[in-house]
Amino acid sequence: MISLLSLIAAATIVFLIGSICIVIAPVKIKAGIALSLVFIYGCGSSLLAYHALTGAPLEMVIADTTLFGDIPLRIDALSAFFILIINFTLFTGGLYGANYMRTYREQKANLSFHWILFIIFHLSMLAVCVIQNGLAFLVAWEIMSLSSMLLVIFEHYKPETLRAGVNYLIQMHVSVVLLTLGVIGLFTHTGSFDFAAAGQLNPAAVLPIFACFFVGFALKAGLNIGILPLNTWLPQAHPAAPAHISGMMSGVMIKLGIYGILRMILLFPLTENQNYLRIGWALLGVAAASGIYGIMLAIIQHNLKKLLAYSSIENIGIIGMGIGLGLIGLGMDNVMLASAGFLSALLHTLNHALFKSLLFYTAGTVYHATHSLKMESLGGLFKKIPQTASLFLLGALAICGFPPFNGFISEFLLYSGLYQGILHASPVASVLLMLAILSLVLIGGLALLGFTKAFGVVFLGKERQPLSSDNTGETFGNLLPLYVIGVFILSIGLFPSAFVRLLSQPVALFVPQFSFTAFTSGSTLLGTLQHVSWSVTGLIAMSGGVLLIRHFITSPRLQSVSPTWGCGYVGDAAKMQYTANSFVRMYRKLAESVLLVQRTKVEIKEVFPQKIMHYETHIGDILETNLIDQPLVWTKRLFASFHFLQNGKIQNYILYGIVFMLTVALLTWLKLL
């Protein structure tokens, strides 16, 4: 197809010219050039995606390329949905990042590199959504992983940043290995690299190949798969990366793992052998466990961005539960379950992209204002950066799933689906679904604990350490992209039916019988969402009304300001206030048996203590420690026992060579080789 090829050629030329411009342009406009390129690509792809989302899927083939053969490019409603999320998040993230990176304006070369990578990152993610040739897909996937890794290590002169980057690189390649295995499996069984060929797989081969893809994508998404806890790059890479990169990685890049899982569900013939049910239950269980584990670790983190990163694992868990429920619905031939599951999964994907990027960006502003992300040294920031604090509060409320924000809508859909399932499933399945509900409730409750801690400790109370400068860099202009995200968060919460309507095409790919009219007994899905919409509006109106009445009643009264009541104590109140660690102490005590909490404590023994009491807790990931770190130690020890072989004596090395040659000769003589 000529037009397609010329389109790709044009995109490449634009990219090359743009990159050169970024390199030679003065520091001030580097970000602007990158952003305009992202804008151009974003507009183009969004246009195609919008057509696909409203019911006109696109398929184009780049025929007969030398390396890959035919490369089919398909944009169906599912790809389109993810493309729109990518474009939105990258654009808002880029706008925010342009301001964020101003602090680093001295590092010219580094900045050029950063912004060029930013464009590559955008393009590779778009490519991942579109390319359906296994080999070419892997290349795009790899470019995405590498560019994001290089974006993470922007501050590569810091050793811990570099370590986080390398950790990310290694863990990502386990996922790539599995995906490669999947592609190879697909090729050997069907003789084609086209993903669509998966439809012709013979039933016996379906499950193993599917499993390769599934686990590979799940690792990218950050799902904690019990024995393979390879999502530990998340909490390490996010604090190391610049805020807008963390926001985009958590917001959209890990979602491409979810995209991959959904894509494979569409492509593989899973109807036989109760495969839907098997995979669905497995996914529901893994996702619920991963969600709980993620938020359990999030709560006790001392670093704000680390907390957010762990909470991403939790949210991916919620999305996974939605997909699992959808698959169970497909397996049970229950349209209601299936549509509720996939709908909530897709909506939560969008929601999480919105509020998690918002939270990461606000964390970035906190970092700029204070040069710290350690919660124990932050505090009282609401007075210094009120806009950022309010935006963080908005994100926190949304991520906890409170009405009237978007998180509530997707979690509500998931709850409705799970409860529907209880009414219609077999007794055993009912019990399992009840446990899934309990996990979701527990996740919600833990999120409340985690985010009240994050918001309360960082933004409220008294400053724990004085601010380094008064210039916090908080202006309305800088925060504009955050406000845009905030508006979306609120409008999805207030008018869910409008957004859910947009999702009808992607959901219909999974559930062909999907329609809004046949959802719940006695009431339609849209009707229910309309009710939800009224109810949340009522909640807002009521809050507004009460606050207005309060204002009228209290404003004429005497109001005075005095220090916080301290039970007679008038000393340093900042040191007396509750810390992040003490806020979750009771929880930590309870969870200690599951989590790895190391404590170092210097007890005071004398009557007149000479030294300062010292207390420190370190939070480890028990799965990472036992399943990754410990085996690594053993492997190292095993290989260390062969260390005597490498002793630096030339004659020994020659001896090894002779022994090797003799062995080969002997084996050949014995006809063993």
Added chain:
Amino acid sequence: MTSLILILVVTLFFHGLVFRTKSLLSGRQGPGLLQPIKDIWRQLRKGAVFSDTSTIIFRIAPGIYFASVLTAVLCVPFGGIPGLISFPGDFVFFAYALALGKFFMIVAAMDTGSSFEGMGASREAHFSMLAEPAFFTIMGSLALFTGQLSFRDIFASLHFSSSFSIAMGLLAAMILLILAMIENSRMPVDDPRTHLELTMVHEVMILDNSGFDLGLILFTTNLKFALFGALAANLFINTFPLFISIPLFLAVEAIFAIAIGTVESFVARFRMGRNPQFIFTITSYALVVFLFVLFITGRSS
């Protein structure tokens, strides 16, 4: 609307009844039934002192707390008469609306930068996290029992035909009672009459609130009590005609209040560290109810 009006009426007397029960059981006359409401009325007309550490969060939180509980009240039906908010899955909205108010109260307590209030906030967040699963399980059991997914449909089609189902209803009411005591920080979990901040939960969170805000918070606490009482009452009022159901509703609320008063008179507060275990037991009770329902509905695949 019926339920809203009735709950608001009950709110006026609820705490009074609890106090009167406690007084009578300890051999005192006790204050009048309306005394707690009179106290709140006095608070509402007072001026206020604000902490210099606090921000706007501290000032808006009581209002949002009240609004969230009021929204939850709107979800509650009256037997067959639906609440103003009624749709399949409305009990999820109910729980999340309540939690929204709780979120604001918790961060408002953190807002004062006090050493005490953070403690209360931590406990509140922690206990509510543990209590929430019980509510969702009990609603799941009722949904399974009736095959319905909204408060109104569940309560309207709830009928106790066998002794099994009556036992289930009583068990459910008991779990709601214990939940109400945890949610409102009453006796076995928290002692609202204690004078030591270190042993408080809810009271210590609102140490710095005064005047209108304090009155609003106290009123909301009453409202929340009546709210849980109304849920318990709904288990029994069914679709009876109003001249039976209204007295029945008031009777159940009264029993609810008296039960709380009685428990508080005879039970001492748990050690703070024991509370999580106690609260989590409720969830297991609720799970027992769920399995029980699974058994009596006799569904097989």
